[in-house]
Amino acid sequence: MRPRSLWKLIRILATFAVLIALWFLFSGSFSPASILTGIxxxxxxxxxxxNTFIDEHEAARNMVFPRLLPALAYPFRLVAAMYAASFRTLASVLSGRVSPRVVHFRSRLKSDIARVALAEAITFTPGTISIELDEDHFIVHWLNATTRHSARAGDEVKGPLEAAIKRIWV
Amino acid sequence: MTDPQAIAELTRELAVSGLCAVAALFAIAGTIGVFRFPDAYTRLQASSLTGTTATFSVLAASLVASPSIAIAARVVVIVIFFLVSNPTTTHIIARYAWKSGLDPWTDSARRRGRGEDRP
Structure with a gap:
């Protein structure tokens, strides 16, 4: 089988696996009629x-499919980071003291999906909003900026989440 | 109160009330922040306190309170969609403000005596 048609088959099967998993989650029944309709x-x-669900050009498989264990641990780290950032934002709302700044930095992540995941994580934690994402270049609005140095700002805004995402995708 | 099931039920109710209290705290703080902060970007940051943290706390409370695995699984699916869709809307608003050339407020602008005077 040629690599191109194998990749096509894998994409169809992956889409099917996600759809059938969602079907069982939403239907919540395992009667034969329900299973047959779902399949x-x-x-x-x-x-x-x-073709829309998994793009053809992302040919490297580990760029699309997440590694399972880090992907299961990641939501908990994201939620912990969100609550920590929420309490800091709460403090600056109550004190009224903010030093907002727009910072530019780059990311080491390679695949599109990992970069989007990092941008979503940055926006999801209160106190930072990703304004623009162009290839590996991020523009972020930062509520309590401590530095104007782009690499240091990048390290502080991304925190440990970039490394966590790098373990899931690439 | 030595019945283990009653104790489990009580713990669950306490966890649900705690999470709802956290949600209320962040919702109120976010609303205060929207009125208090100086420009569109910082107000968006404050509203993400309401839109993200408070909403997530309510969802976590409903996850703890859900009576069966089937309903808990649906709440988990809602949380996953929320994780994807909520930052996207915030990003769209911030990006529109950025593209339309809105200058972000900084504290140095206040020190120089121009821009907004509010905190």
């Missing part, structure tokens, strides 16, 4: 939409 509908939708 049929998931296969049909996977055949139609695999």
């Amino acid at each position: 049929g509908c998931s296969a049909l939708i996977a055949l139609i939409s695999y």
